[in-house]
Structure formats: C-alpha cells, structure tokens
Amino acid sequence: MPEIELYLLITLMIVGALVAVHTRYLISAVISLAVVGMALAVAFLYMQAPDIAITQIVVEVLALVILIIAVSIGKEVVDIKGKWETLTIGVTVLFVVIFAIFAYRALADLPPFGSPLMTVSQRYVEEGLKQTGSANLVTSILLDFRAYDTLGEATILFTAILGAFAVLRNIGRKAK
Amino acid sequence: MMFFLCFVLFLIGLYCVLIKKNLLKIVMGIVIMEYSVNLFLITVGYKAGAVAPIVTEGAGKVSFVDPLPQALVITAIVIGIATLALIVALCMRVYDRYKTFDITKIRRLRG
Incomplete structure (x- = not known):
C-alpha cells in the first residue's frame, strides 16, 4: 500500500511550496523549490513511473542551476513588498478559494484514485x-x-x- | 483526495503568481504549477497494485499502470525546462535594462 507514502510526499511538497512562496530570501525560495521537485521525483517512483523519476531528477538539477544563476545576478535578494498589500491578498485568496470549491466538485467526476479508465x-x-x-x-x-x-x-x-x-x-x- | 491535494499545490503556485511583485518569485510560481500538473497526470494514471509498464519475460500476467500519461508527462517535463530557460533569459534581460526585478517599477518604456 504506497498510498500513505504518497500522502506524506504530497504534504511535503505543499509545505515546501508554501515555504518557497513565503520565505523572505530568494535563494531560500529556490532551495525550497528544489525540495518540491525532488519530492516529486520520489512520488513518481512510488507511482511506478521510473522513467519520469529519472527525467525529473535531471530536469530539477538543471532548473536549480538556472534559477540560482538568475537569483545571483540581482542585487536585491530580498522579497519585495508593495502597497495595497492587504486588499490584494484578500481578493486573491477569495478568488483562489472559489476556484478550489469548483475544482473540488469537478474532480469528483474523475474515476477514483487507483483505478484509471x-x-x-x-x-x-x-x-x-x-x-x-x-x-x-x-x-x-x-x-x-x-x-x-x-x-x-x-x-x-x-x-x-x-x-x-x-x-x-x-x-x-x-x-x- | 489525492487529486484535490495536487490541485492545492496548483493553487499555491497560482497564488504566488498573482500576489508576488518579484519577477523571480512569479517564475517560481509557474514552476510550482507545472510540477502540480505533472503530478496530477501521473496520479490519474496510477493503478493500485500494478507494476511499472515494462514487459519482463516469464513474469506472467501482471497488470501495468497507465503508460499513456507517463509518455505525455515526459514530454511536458522536458518542454517545461526549455520554457523555464527562456523565461529566465527574459528576466535577466529585463534586469539588464531596469536594474530591478520589481514589477511595479518596470513600467516605463526604454529603448
């Protein structure tokens, strides 16, 4: 039963993505993104897709190098804050929650997890x-x-x- | 539930793209969305108790996971890294012009 491991891995990916979004320094965000990608490769292995896991590892290393080059040319490595922060976050969170509700109803129409068509x-x-x-x-x-x-x-x-x-x-x- | 967790990951990337004012943070949001879509496609093709779609001699009658999403996701991953390289190249060129990654300051035209 690999389902427990899959849920743990996707939880790790969600936490890594949240850290990548909310951390203050850009280089930390890049490293958190690499954590997400490597957990994705392990998740592919658990879902019986070895070819994709290998491809994902190679691509993840390349993406890490490219993003570190991009981060290192900038003087400002700190995340930028703007005005109207609260209003923007409020509207975006509302939009994302509405999107999630509709997606939850739409995803119920798919065949259940573990038995594809x-x-x-x-x-x-x-x-x-x-x-x-x-x-x-x-x-x-x-x-x-x-x-x-x-x-x-x-x-x-x-x-x-x-x-x-x-x-x-x-x-x-x-x-x- | 698994599908919805993939979608939560997608929404985190969407939130990052919509909220953040740093160009590189927006690029990271796009990368997170791409990862979540790849994971979702593989999740759709997963069959419980099946093995990887590689035929081995003498293994008898075994059931395979769906090989079609796997073939398409390999294509998507490779295209993803190519487009990421293009996006980052554009960001570096923008930084050369404006000396900043702040999207609220990249508004004026400069030839």
Missing part, C-alpha cells in the same frame, strides 16, 4: 511489445504510437533554446 492505453499495453518490439511501453508510446508528439516536443525544445540564446547574446547590442 485505460480505454485507449489498454490497446497499447496489449500490443505494444508485439507491434514495436520495445519492452518498455512508455518508450513504445513515445517513439512509435505517438511519435508526432515527440517531434513537436523537439520542435518546441529547439525553438525555446534558440529564443533563449537570441535573448541572452550580446553581439549587436548597444554597449552602455
């Missing part, structure tokens, strides 16, 4: 090995049944990296 993927499970020759069914879906998704993913990846490169480069920019 699996109407489409039943076919993948039955015929994945026979049709693609891959023992890992996630790989067979990623690279064979839904290879166009992976092509689109590669396109988005390439475009985003190209955009980041174009934004960050200094050639052709006026020196100040």
Whole structure:
C-alpha cells in the first residue's frame, strides 16, 4: 500500500511550496523549490513511473542551476513588498478559494484514485511489445504510437533554446 | 483526495503568481504549477497494485499502470525546462535594462 507514502510526499511538497512562496530570501525560495521537485521525483517512483523519476531528477538539477544563476545576478535578494498589500491578498485568496470549491466538485467526476479508465492505453499495453518490439511501453508510446508528439516536443525544445540564446547574446547590442 | 491535494499545490503556485511583485518569485510560481500538473497526470494514471509498464519475460500476467500519461508527462517535463530557460533569459534581460526585478517599477518604456 504506497498510498500513505504518497500522502506524506504530497504534504511535503505543499509545505515546501508554501515555504518557497513565503520565505523572505530568494535563494531560500529556490532551495525550497528544489525540495518540491525532488519530492516529486520520489512520488513518481512510488507511482511506478521510473522513467519520469529519472527525467525529473535531471530536469530539477538543471532548473536549480538556472534559477540560482538568475537569483545571483540581482542585487536585491530580498522579497519585495508593495502597497495595497492587504486588499490584494484578500481578493486573491477569495478568488483562489472559489476556484478550489469548483475544482473540488469537478474532480469528483474523475474515476477514483487507483483505478484509471485505460480505454485507449489498454490497446497499447496489449500490443505494444508485439507491434514495436520495445519492452518498455512508455518508450513504445513515445517513439512509435505517438511519435508526432515527440517531434513537436523537439520542435518546441529547439525553438525555446534558440529564443533563449537570441535573448541572452550580446553581439549587436548597444554597449552602455 | 489525492487529486484535490495536487490541485492545492496548483493553487499555491497560482497564488504566488498573482500576489508576488518579484519577477523571480512569479517564475517560481509557474514552476510550482507545472510540477502540480505533472503530478496530477501521473496520479490519474496510477493503478493500485500494478507494476511499472515494462514487459519482463516469464513474469506472467501482471497488470501495468497507465503508460499513456507517463509518455505525455515526459514530454511536458522536458518542454517545461526549455520554457523555464527562456523565461529566465527574459528576466535577466529585463534586469539588464531596469536594474530591478520589481514589477511595479518596470513600467516605463526604454529603448
């Protein structure tokens, strides 16, 4: 029964996210965010998704490095306070609570936790090995049944990296 | 209950995006929302008592968790890191121009 561990992990993630939102120093917020990501990787392992857990760990380390670079260039590492603080927080909390109530009613329509529908993927499970020759069914879906998704993913990846490169480069920019 | 806890995590990220005045805090809120959606999709595909979707010889008839959300979530995670790099690059460029991360001060146009 891995459910108890899952509830503990998601509680850890919620606490880590709250600390990341409310802590005063940005570097502490980045470290708390890394706690959330690592707990997410362990939760993926408990939910029988080892490929995603490995990907999540690699991506989490990369995200940590990127965010620490971004935090370290700024002089102001302290969280910024503004005016109209109370009113803004009040309105936002009201909006979030209304959103949560509607979501609670909508999520009741899903199949219960631990018993998915699996109407489409039943076919993948039955015929994945026979049709693609891959023992890992996630790989067979990623690279064979839904290879166009992976092509689109590669396109988005390439475009985003190209955009980041174009934004960050200094050639052709006026020196100040 | 599990689904709703994932949604609570999403709402924490949404709150962070709406309230905070620091650009990097907003980026962190977006990252929290992305994590919660990934967790939610895997949670939807979880089957109690099933094993990871890897066929092993001689294991007999075992039941697998849903492999379809797992394949899509891998795509989403990789796209997430690429877009995070793009967002952070834009934030660093904004800091170069305005010397601040405060979104209430980034209002005037400067060429």
